[in-house]
Structures are given as C-alpha cells and as structure tokens.
Amino acid sequence: MKIDEFLPSPAATLKSSGPHDRIVMSSRVRLARNLRGLPFPGWAKKPDRVKALELIRPAVESLPAMAGAFSGNMDDLTSLDRQILVERHLISREHAAKSGGSGLVLNPDLSLCVMINEEDHLRMQALRHGLQLRAAWQAIDQLDSALEGKLDYAFSRELGYLTACPTNVGTGIRVSAMLHLPALVLDEQINQIITAVNKLSLAVRGLYGEGTEALGNVFQVSNQMTLGETETDLLERLHKVLAQLIEHEENARGRLLEKRAKMVFNHVGRAYGILANAHSISSKETMNLLSLLRLGIDLGCFPKVDCTLADELFMITQPAHLQKGFAEKLSADERDLLRADMLRERLLQVGRPVTPPPAPDKPSGN
C-alpha cells in the first residue's frame, strides 16, 4: 500500500483529545535498541544495514500491536512522502534523509511508529494526545518486550541497551511532550522557565523554527540523561515538571486576561484578521499567528471551533502538505499564495472572534 493512501488525514488523527490538551499537544516516548553482532547503522556498510532491516522488519510486522500496519523501505518513499511524515512528527529529519537499508513500520492510528536503521537499528516510539506519558510508556514498553523475544538486542548488564550515541545508552529512552505556551511567551517569562527546566537536566527546544527562536510558541521538553535512572523514575520526574509548566501557563493566561486583556484580545483579533484575509503568507508568520488563534480558541473567543482546527492548520500549512497534489515543484512564493487561499477558506466558517469571550471555560482565569 502507498503511504499517502495509508495515512489518515491530519484532521482525523488530531480529532481525539487527551488530558490537558489545551497546553500539552502530545506526549511521546521513544526507545533506542540495537541488534547484537551487527555494526550500528551509521558505521555499517550497506549489506549489514540490509541484513538488519531484513531481520527487524518482519519481526515488527508480526507483532499483534502492529496489525494492519504500513511497512516499507525508505527507498520506496518519494522525498515528498518522507517530508510529509516529518511534518506529521512521525519520523525524524535524519530518517527522512536515509536510503539503502532503512525502513519504517507504522500502525494504522499512527500511535506506534518504528524507524529501522535511523541512528540506531531500532527507534520505536509511542505517541499520544495531550499529557499521557504513562500510557505512551506502557504502549512502547509492551512493544519492546514483544520484540525482544524475536530479536537479539545488544545489551550489557553494566551499561544497559547499547546505542550508537553514548548519550542514549542505558535505557535508550527519550520521553518528551510538545507544549503550546503562548501566555508564558507573551508574559516574557519563557526564558526564565527554560533556564529552570534546563537545571533539572531536561532539554527545552523550539519545535519549529531555526535556532532558539520558537515559532508558534511550541516547545518540546525532554530528558537528556538515559543512564543511572529507571524509566519510571524519569517519567514521573518529567511528569511533575510538565504539571508545573501547565500550571504556570494557566496562571499566566489568567494574569494576562486580568491585567492586560486588551493586549491579549488585540493579538488574537489581529491574528484572525490576517489569517482570514491575507492573500500571501509565509510559513513563519502563519505559525506565529496560528499560535495566537489557538490561544483565542482556548480562551473561548471562537465558540464554534476547538483547538483541533488550529492544530490541523499548523500541519497542513507546512511546505510538504501544501505541495501534495501538485506535480510541479511549487516555489516558496507559490506556496505563500496557496497557504493564504487555504487559510481564508478554512477560517470563513470560524467567524470573527468574540472578545471578551462569553464565559470562561476554565476556572483558573478567575
């Protein structure tokens, strides 16, 4: 089956909701594993990579959890397909650039994804909506336990699961959450928060955009250390930090509404105005304005829609999603026109923002 026939539409995948999804867009747990006796993908010659792929792919496909999965070699995917998978947060940029001997197995609801021969022989991840780190860990732990009976993992009692990069050795785990923190950015608290989180040896990265600039106010918080701490201890530690971040963001929203409501509604109103009326708009501007639109939705300024719309627009206004359906490669200028057309049409049904919103849907602002 072709990957673009297999992939459900962004709207369909984003529809399900999760706890705290006003602020936590998604939770993810990734495990890195390697096979004993074969060099790591980055150092392996092609025959060894192919050998690893031929061992791993059927083993992953045979798992009950992967029933009905898409399974393929990266070679068989077009560069547009790969780019779409990156924009969907299903594979890494690094994996999208791989060719000979790399593969992908993806379950139908996209909650489980196994990259074969990325930096490690296996990079498997579980993805959930909202704040669901424990559920994501349970899902990937089960997948991993089922796989270890079929594959011979490189494991040492001293150092745990052996990975290509020493930064992943031990548990091979990366627990992360994608957070939308517009109020902390508007309230200029974000740098302080990032510094504090960094001190707990957790990493904070802007998910979109270059360098440290976080487009769309979307941040990813994840662990950095993988050796010397159990998976569940790490998970609980991160969970606590995320709970605090949620509280800080909610408080900042409350404070902004109380003290600087005009400033917030001005941002939301202008964001809507441009998104709903522009005829050419860059990806960067779109991200930043969609973040404000999402904030407006959270605050109740757009009673007819929920944040799924903003999340969907985040995804489908990205370059590869726009390019889909066009045989000719679009230029950046052409994409800006197309993006604006799509946004105008989608925002037509949303209606102008209601400010102040009729009634707060969360008590935290009071």
Next chain:
Amino acid sequence: MLCDLCKKNVAKVHLTQMDKGETKKIDLCEECAKVKGIDDPTGFSLADLLLGLGAAQEMEPGAAGTGARCPACGFTQAEFKKTGRLGCAECYRTFAEGLEGLLKSMHKGTRHVGKVPQSQHFSPDLEEQLKGLQRKLEKAVAEEDFEQAAVLRDQIKRLREPPSHPAAL
C-alpha cells in the same frame, strides 16, 4: 581565526546568541559546522552546541592509545571524535576506559538501573547463583571431577557474559 571545534581549519561560520543579556559566540569551520548539523539550521540550538562542545573529544585515550581499533567492527577513536557515535555494541568494551569519564559527565549514573530484557533476567540473584556455582566448581576440582568442573566452568561463563556472537545470524 581558527575553528573552535577542530582548532585546525579557518572558521567560516560565526554564530552569536543572546541569552538574558549574555552574548555567546562560536566560530566554526565549514566541515565542523556540517558535522554539527548547522548547515541544516532547523532544530539547531547554540546552547546544545556549547553544552556539548568538546564532549565528543573528551573520550580519553585508553591503554592502547588513540590508535585502538574495535576488533568487531574496525571503528577507531578518531572516528568517534568526528561523529560522536560509536561503531558497534562491542565498541563500548573496546573503548570502555575512554568512555568512562564521558558517560559520567553525560548521565546521572554510570550503571544501568532500568529495564532488562527477559532473557537477561536471573533468579535467584545472579551473584548468589554465581557464588554457588563457584563453590561447586572448587569442590569438583578438589575431587578431581574434571568433567563436572568443565560443565560448571561453562555455566559460570555463560552467566557472566551473555553470548556475544550474533545469535540472529
């Protein structure tokens, strides 16, 4: 101006970052910039680079010196310096000495305390089991029961070290 990383080539990529009024600067040659992924600026953060600066070089030369080669995959320490990645699982043993300090600086501990594959589980406690076998082995040797001693010796060996041959092949 020389590259901050390799200190050999002329720096051509100059990065500046403002962080709470503090200016951080880093100058790299094109090659190191590429290795560090700066030619693809998506997701790049100067902080990461600065934090990780030198990390890849911190692997100390082991007893065999920097020229040591992994017997399983032919990987060398020089390769590690370039990419920050190892060649195979066996490299962790080959370069154990050099990696020790690096792992200590990167992680919370130096010993794995997390999940263990089912096949590596031992009951009762591995140490206890080994001690028991060791006692039996000594007894067998004392009684000159070499057949039994050989069996016990193999059992101990298997317990101490999981098979390193590629069982999947």
